Amino acid sequence: MSLHFLTSKLLKKTGSLVLLLGAIASTSSLLNACSAAAQKQAQDPNPTVTAAGSMQMDHGNMNQAGGMMNHTMEMSLGPADANFDLRFIDAMTPHHQGAVVMAKEAQQKSKRPEIQTLAASIIKAQAKEIAEMKQWRQAWYPKASSTPMAWHAEMNHMMAMSESQTKGMMMSMDLGAADSQFDLRFLNAMIPHHEGAVTMAKEVLSKSKRPEIRQLAQAIIKSQNAEIAQMKQWKQTWYKQ
The missing domain is CATH 1.20.1260.10 (Ferritin, core subunit, four-helix bundle)
Structure with a gap:
């Protein structure tokens, strides 16, 4: 197996891994944001008017x-x-x-x-x-x-x-x-x-x-x-x- 073939295969795997890690990170950020929003809504489901009247x-x-x-x-x-x-x-x-x-x-x-x-x-x-x-x-x-x-x-x-x-x-x-x-x-x-x-x-x-x-x-x-x-x-x- 040639060195060129091995290098090409390794690069493909590395690229896929980078894409996978990026997707996980994006999903994690989205879930954290949704969780924070849901927690805020649960803590304050009915915001009061702190305004006047x-x-x-x-x-x-x-x-x-x-x-x-x-x-x-x-x-x-x-x-x-x-x-x-x-x-x-x-x-x-x-x-x-x-x-x-x-x-x-x-x-x-x-x-x-x-x-x-x-x-x-x-x-x-x-x-x-x-x-x-x-x-x-x-x-x-x-x-x-x-x-x-x-x-x-x-x-x-x-x-x-x-x-x-x-x-x-x-x-x-x-x-x-x-x-x-x-x-x-x-x-x-x-x-x-x-x-x-x-x-x-x-x-x-x-x-x-x-x-x-x-x-x-x-x-x-x-x-x-x-x-x-x-x-x-x-x-x-x-x-x-």
Whole structure:
């Protein structure tokens, strides 16, 4: 066997080995990347909005039978800068929209006239405020993106909300069947929802200089605190909770 033949055969084997090792390395890198992504998703399957209307929510367990729901919320609309009112509008608008969604569901499913009256009041008041906020946004921030904006507390700057974050701001949920526990589930959802609005409105009073925004915040605090007190009273009367 000639030296030329042996050399040629060895080179072919070496080349195949190099290709094989390269493929293994590429596959290993891909698997590691996929594993890291999967691990991150498992650790953080539902990213919270650390932005303003920054709302970090731990909904706890929504017990459909008893309507129990635990909320821990942390909100920050960011510093009192030129875009503070923009972030408030972009947080409160979907938040109001979420209240309207649940109120409309209550109109369809609740048999209690008290809940029907409250639902109608929420829809009327908050639909009006949504329209006002949209007009203000267009007039005051004509160059702003149509995407809602928020304050990222950790990165210390404003950012666009993702679609899932905007939905998170709504804080709305399916309230379940029109059964004997429906009103309890509605109350357990709407009370913390109103409390979230009051929290943001109070921040407005300490940071916003626009009289329109301040007047809206005062109206939210007054009306929704009154509704919170009423809903808590109904819970005690109807469900001993």
